[in-house]
Amino acid sequence: MSKNPWGTVAERLDRNRYETDTEQSHILVNQAEAERAGAGPLLARICPARVYSEQANGEIGVLYAACLECGTCLAAAPPGVLSWSYPRGGMGVIYREG
Amino acid sequence: MDTTATAEVDFDVIVAGAGIAGSVTAYRLALQGHSVLLVERGPSPGSKNLSGGVFYCRVMEEAMPGFLLSAPIERRITRNCLSFLSASSFVNLDYADDRLAQSVTAVSVLRAKLDEWLAAQCEEAGVMLMPGVRVDALITEDGRVTGIRAGGDELSAHVVVAADGVNSLLCRQAGVRGPEPLKHLAVGVKSVIGLPRRVIEERFNLSGDNGAAYAIVGDCTKDLGGGGFLYTNLESLSVGVVLRLDDLARSGESSAELHDRFLTHPATESFLRGGELLEYGCHLVAEGGLAMAHDLTRPGLVVVGDAAGLTLNTGFTVRGMDLAAGSALAAAGVVDSALKRGDYSQEALDAYPRELDKIFVGQDMRTFRRAPLFLENPHMYGDYGRLLSDIMYGVYNLDTTPRRHLAAGVGDALKNSPLALLPTVRDALAGVRAL
Numbered sequence: 068m069s070k071n072p073w074g075t076v077a078e079r080l081d082r083n084r085y086e087t088d089t090e091q092s093h094i095l096v097n098q099a100e101a102e103r104a105g106a107g108p109l110l111a112r113i114c115p116a117r118v119y120s121e122q123a124n125g126e127i128g129v130l131y132a133a134c135l136e137c138g139t140c141l142a143a144a145p146p147g148v149l150s151w152s153y154p155r156g157g158m159g160v161i162y163r164e165g
Numbered sequence: 166m167d168t169t170a171t172a173e174v175d176f177d178v179i180v181a182g183a184g185i186a187g188s189v190t191a192y193r194l195a196l197q198g199h200s201v202l203l204v205e206r207g208p209s210p211g212s213k214n215l216s217g218g219v220f221y222c223r224v225m226e227e228a229m230p231g232f233l234l235s236a237p238i239e240r241r242i243t244r245n246c247l248s249f250l251s252a253s254s255f256v257n258l259d260y261a262d263d264r265l266a267q268s269v270t271a272v273s274v275l276r277a278k279l280d281e282w283l284a285a286q287c288e289e290a291g292v293m294l295m296p297g298v299r300v301d302a303l304i305t306e307d308g309r310v311t312g313i314r315a316g317g318d319e320l321s322a323h324v325v326v327a328a329d330g331v332n333s334l335l336c337r338q339a340g341v342r343g344p345e346p347l348k349h350l351a352v353g354v355k356s357v358i359g360l361p362r363r364v365i366e367e368r369f370n371l372s373g374d375n376g377a378a379y380a381i382v383g384d385c386t387k388d389l390g391g392g393g394f395l396y397t398n399l400e401s402l403s404v405g406v407v408l409r410l411d412d413l414a415r416s417g418e419s420s421a422e423l424h425d426r427f428l429t430h431p432a433t434e435s436f437l438r439g440g441e442l443l444e445y446g447c448h449l450v451a452e453g454g455l456a457m458a459h460d461l462t463r464p465g466l467v468v469v470g471d472a473a474g475l476t477l478n479t480g481f482t483v484r485g486m487d488l489a490a491g492s493a494l495a496a497a498g499v500v501d502s503a504l505k506r507g508d509y510s511q512e513a514l515d516a517y518p519r520e521l522d523k524i525f526v527g528q529d530m531r532t533f534r535r536a537p538l539f540l541e542n543p544h545m546y547g548d549y550g551r552l553l554s555d556i557m558y559g560v561y562n563l564d565t566t567p568r569r570h571l572a573a574g575v576g577d578a579l580k581n582s583p584l585a586l587l588p589t590v591r592d593a594l595a596g597v598r599a600l
């Protein structure tokens with residue numbers, strides 16, 4: 068993946084600017100529902116920022132601080148799996164180009 | 166129910182979201198002397214926004230006269246290219262025209278800069294801008310929208326304008342608009358690559374502040390519905406893919422990998438070589454066309470721009486910014502007369518969708534109403550690109566076997582393609598009609 072001259076997704080996101088909300092995550096996963104619906108692989112591959120990962124214990128990891136707030140996961144996740152809102156005012160990604 | 170508000174309100178109008186739709190609405194209403202609050206969740210307007218970047222900006226001369234002279238635009242698009250990509254080839258339809266530089270119908274923009282400028286124009290016109298504040302919900306009373314809730318506070322207005330973009334959580338929570346089917350949405354994954362001005366002008370054969378826009382279909386999405394784009398800014402390139410969510414969810418593909426694959430395809434790579442990655446981002450695109458433009462009003466509420474589903478993807482062009490501005494103009498006109506008459510009822514505000522139908526927004530949405538269905542055709546993204554590349558290969562691969570007329574070469578290429586002649590012709594006709 069990193070034969071790509073633009074680096075891995077994580078390396079690219081490092082160059083973006085974020086104001087991370089350290090008090091609360093704007094993304095919550097209902098792990099039981101996610102497991103029942105088998106949503107892990109879907110979330111892991113559709114998110115352009117690779118916020119979701121499948122953990123060894125079967126749960127879905129959420130790196131909410133990397134989120135680019137597009138809404139793809141919310142649109143595509145089976146009902147009941149995600150509770151997703153925009154971060155609180157002023158928090159989250161800060162595009163300088165757009 | 167009494168629909169004419171007489172009670173004291175905090176503002177005549179509250180606009181939620183300072184993108185193009187929100188800022189243009191707020192600006193026009195402030196010019197008419199109304200008190201307007203513009204609330205934006207980003208720390209500065211534009212900091213949450215992303216588009217491919219070609220703004221068909223004619224409408225701005227009406228919305229904000231002088232736009233072309235003072236707005237932070239990057240380049241005037243004078244070269245448009247449609248590329249069909251296969252794994253090893255690309256076939257380009259290249260259209261350059263000096264007339265486009267004279268008429269300036271399209272410019273490239275970067276939203277973080279453009280939207281900040283638009284909001285500054287609003288403030289100058291008397292709008293009260295409140296950045297860094299997320300609107301948490303619309304307040305409704307007896308089916309009428311009466312204000313907003315934000316950070317524990319409540320603010321009231323005669324009319325609330327939902328300009329909160331494609332996800333429009335505000336309309337969704339209020340039950341005004343439901344979640345859209347996946348095929349009505351696509352995700353755009355984009356990089357901005359910095360390059361010196363001179364290099365961009367050489368690589369794209371441009372002079373001065375002229376610019377080029379490439380729309381790419383085929384291999385760049387591994388045959389998923391969608392396409393690639395490559396647009397020139399003054400000192401950077403906007404490059405990325407748009408992937409229809411129904412196909413993406415079904416396919417097993419990864420959105421980030423498809424973006425990377427497109428950027429490293431030889432045809433793309435040669436343009437980007439040596440550049441520096443300035444930003445990586447993503448955003449949803451409304452793709453439903455006319456089918457998505459519903460439920461635009463409620464008593465006390467109008468919905469504008471992407472929140473109203475007003476985007477058109479014709480394959481050649483993605484248009485949302487011009488429709489956002491156009492819908493804002495229409496909405497501002499209707500809200501202005503509603504405020505003057507003190508009537509914010511459903512009936513009064515329903516003049517807005519009728520107004521949209523009279524101008525290019527509604528008319529173009531109607532003209533291109535078949536485009537989403539046409540673009541759902543899976544052949545659009547793979548087989549046609551390969552077919553074209555086989556035909557061109559036949560024309561140029563002069564390997565000392567005797568040449569035949571183009572028509573025979575097309576026949577051969579069709580035979581080797583999974584495409585049948587009749588449906589291909591039918592698709593071509595459907596395309597001509599839809600686009």
Ligand SMILES: Cc1cc2nc3c(=O)[nH]c(=O)nc-3n(C[C@H](O)[C@H](O)[C@H](O)COP(=O)(O)OP(=O)(O)OC[C@H]3O[C@@H](n4cnc5c(N)ncnc54)[C@H](O)[C@@H]3O)c2cc1C
Nearest residue numbers: 182184185186206216217218219300330353470471485486
């Ligand atoms: C990859 C991609 C390529 C595109 N290419 C083009 C193109 O080349 N040409 C073109 O014309 N269009 C293009 N579009 C479409 C275009 O970007 C949109 O149609 C346009 O941005 C819509 O403007 P808007 O003002 O309606 O919404 P947005 O620009 O999304 O603005 C919504 C605003 O509301 C704010 N907001 C949201 N929720 C809240 C809340 N709860 N409280 C406060 N503020 C809130 C957001 O922060 C944002 O500032 C593209 C889109 C994408 C994703």
Ligand code: SF4
Nearest residue numbers: 114134135137138140
């Ligand atoms: S909103 Fe977009 S970037 Fe954020 S987690 Fe969901 S898919 Fe990833």
